[in-house]
Amino acid sequence: MAKAKLMDFDKALELFEPVLGFEVHVELSTKTKMFSDAPNYFGGEPNTNITPVDLGLPGSLPVVNGEAVRYSISLGLALGCSIAESSRFARKNYFYPDLAKNYQISQFDEPIAFGGSVDVELPDGRLFTVPIERAHMEEDAGKLTHVGGATGRIQGAEYSLVDYNRAGVPLVEIVTDIIYGAEADAPELAKAYVSTIRDIVVSLGISEARMERGNLRCDANISLRPRTAPGEPPAKLGTRTETKNVNSLRSVERAIRYEIQRQAQILADGGTITQETRHWHEDTGTTSAGRPKSDADDYRYFPEPDLLPVQPSAELIEELRAALPEPPAARRRRLKQEWGFTDLEFQDVQNAGLLVEVAETVAAGASPQAARKWWSGEISRLANARDAEAASLVSPADVAALVSLIDSGALNDRLARQVLEGVIDGEGTPQEVVDARGLAVVSDDGALIAAIDEALAAQPDVLAKIRDGKVQAAGAVIGAVMKAMKGQADAARVRELVLERAGAS
């Protein structure tokens, strides 16, 4: 694959206005699937968690999951949408082997929720209102594994395996209206939007919302339109691409930035943009051409005759509206205040997409500052080094447990970092890692005193200085003791003991 030429981002923004649109798929964490009574769980042995309905066996019929409908209504309300008095499922017809019936049951012209908006906070604190066209219910497809061939894609594969365990998992697809005016903030807006959606579904408790597991998936549409001179009418909208496989917040931002630069270069060189899906490659930070897609794609939608229209009562809608959790923007204001963070501290956390993690860590017992310090610091550093999402590395509960071990004096920061790596590498909970690696701080004063006396004896000049009241000279002895203890000592305690043994205190 030839590497695409990219225009400088600022230059691209000078020449073109980016126009955005997002389709976010949210997997609902209902007990059973969208249209069958198979458990809504798709790990495990392939093709074990299926019923005749999920396999589309002849004669089988779908039945709508009421819990999924309620979740979808709640999500629609949280997105500021109107809830349709009557919405309908439709069949989206196309042949693909991961689709058991060769049609997907989705919603087409009568979605359950429509016409909302979401306020999204940009990194500098400005609010941007993203218009929501609709949110509709549908079923997930099975999972294809392409075997043989170089790309792991269906093209060139020797054969493909299908696992229908995921077939029929309930999805809500949230579709934005066309988003104008993002300008140079487009990449950050994209990330902030998806992050906000994630916050909303987590606060509603309707999805696991783990992007790395595909619970939350973003397709990013982007086109560029040439700028026109002031007073002239705006140019026509450009041809769009739809970037798929964007499965982390960081990737959403990078993918948008990449597509702006790639499209701008093609247009500036006199080329045209092909309307197509593009695959995001996390490792190379690039997109590659997928299937050509045109507005003429004909899915032959028609109302699903096996299902009745979904007609939630006004009482149900109001009941779900009353039960809505605090909107994310209000929640952010409250948390900032409760945590006592500075503007900068709070934005750091939020821009890193770690609000949920910090909140859950605090809820698990850690102090807000400690939670912030670990998530924004060491965990983010490790995430960068491993090219992974911080949230995917470690659970808030484990971070809280780590902080608790530090607070109790069982670990110092240096040891805690080692423990963290152990947890991330799958060695167990922080306590299990401490036990297995023998990483506890040496709190046996006897052992420490022996090491201190040895160090003081080896450095008589330092001992003299301490005795003269030059307490800061103790640092050299403390360093030697910590080294002798292989770092597994509480530096504050060592200092106390050094001064005591030197007779300074």
Place this chain on the structure above:
Amino acid sequence: MSHHEHELIRLSAAALAEKLGSGEVSAVEATRAHLDRIEAVDADVHAFLHTAPELSLAAAAAIDERRANGESLHPLAGVPIAIKDVIVTNDMPTTSGSKILEGWVPPYDATVMTKLRAAGLVPIGKTNMDEFAMGSSTEHSAYGPTHNPWDLERIPGGSGGGSAAAVASFEAPLALGSDTGGSIRQPAHVTGTVGVKPTYGGVSRYGAIALASSFDQIGPVSRTVLDSALLHDIIGGHDPRDSTSLTDEWPSMAEAVRRADVKGLRIGVISQLTGDGFQPGVLERFREALDLLAAAGAEIVDVSLPSLEYAIAAYYLIMPAEASSNLAKFDSVRFGLRVNPPGGGTVEDVMSATREQGFGAEAKRRIILGTYALSAGYYDAYYGSAQKVRTLVQRDFAAAFGQADVLVSPTAPTTAWKLGANLDDPMAMYLNDIATIPANLAGIPGISLPVGLAAEDGLPVGIQFLAPAREDARLYTVGGALERMLEDGWGHPLISRAPDLAPSEMTAAQEGAV
């Protein structure tokens, strides 16, 4: 076949049930008698695609054992029943008349099968049908046509010709059919039997291989109105696995037959279905039946359904549209036939080769029609307009039912035609559904029962009654009353005039009896 068996197979389900209940006949005897009959005549009739004598006899033996243990059983326990091959059975192959499903044994039972087995009926085999229920003659079965027991050179109707022929030739007293545009009622009409299409949603569709989901309805096939009612009472009712199934509490259809009385009943004759294009002998028997009803105190009125003019066109857009989508799943990936193109190919190539080889001409014709009707740019003109006609037909019926309690027409314009006569003319075949299709468009119930033989060809003629949605019981009341009056007049059931398909049977039986 013994004389005793010869008698057994001619009993109605209700009469057989009485003998089973009294212990005069065992379920095994009854089942074996019908299996022997199938053995004797089905090479000529070809009503069955599959029988499993050991399974059927084992099911019957289990019933006999339960009865011997003093268990309280359903009145119809032990009665054999033939199952249209559109209905999935977890112990017998289910093909829907198509090569693409040849040999497929479903891993699950249709809801109606669960209900039949719970009531103790004995499934005796799977009956032939037009491929995926697409046809009015059973000639579009991938496994060869079924022959009409009244004249083996003629069609038994379709798509459920197998079920109707099985009942007409005494291979089973009961059968299940499915009716998308008349596939229960038109075969009943041409074979001198009874068939009922219940209200849409009255019987679960779960496990019926879909042709057109918004029209399909499973229903009873039998030789008497009471037998259909008894079967209807077993298979009807709400099923949480079928979202379109009604949650109504249903009255007993069998009770509706037993209190049969038409005094004061307003019967609306559909003026569009009693004129041009209807065979004189069909109309003659139809008029006589109306006279009988009037004499019994019914009030005969004329009603008009002006939108019927567009009904066939609308039906032949919506039905293939839904079928084109319903049949997409037959792609070789999960079940059924797989055809690998020479030299291999992509998954699309395999799907394409499988569908090319696995589907017959009529299935392909409807898939193409339906795909076209749903395509962007044509959707509004075809599928959209057809749905509007459907609404108009429903309004016409609503208005007509303001004037009459039930509506009536001949079940089909003609008696059974010769096998092959309409094969090259799909339009002629489609037009034969004119009287049956409107009920499917409107979702209302209909019954066809025999009213005699047409003078010109001596073949059976049926009459169709239609009732408002949820009023299936009215059909049984009027059908039961008419049947009694007709049989009182003839002195015997019409079916007894059908030719004896196995004359040697009696000879052998008499010899055996000696």
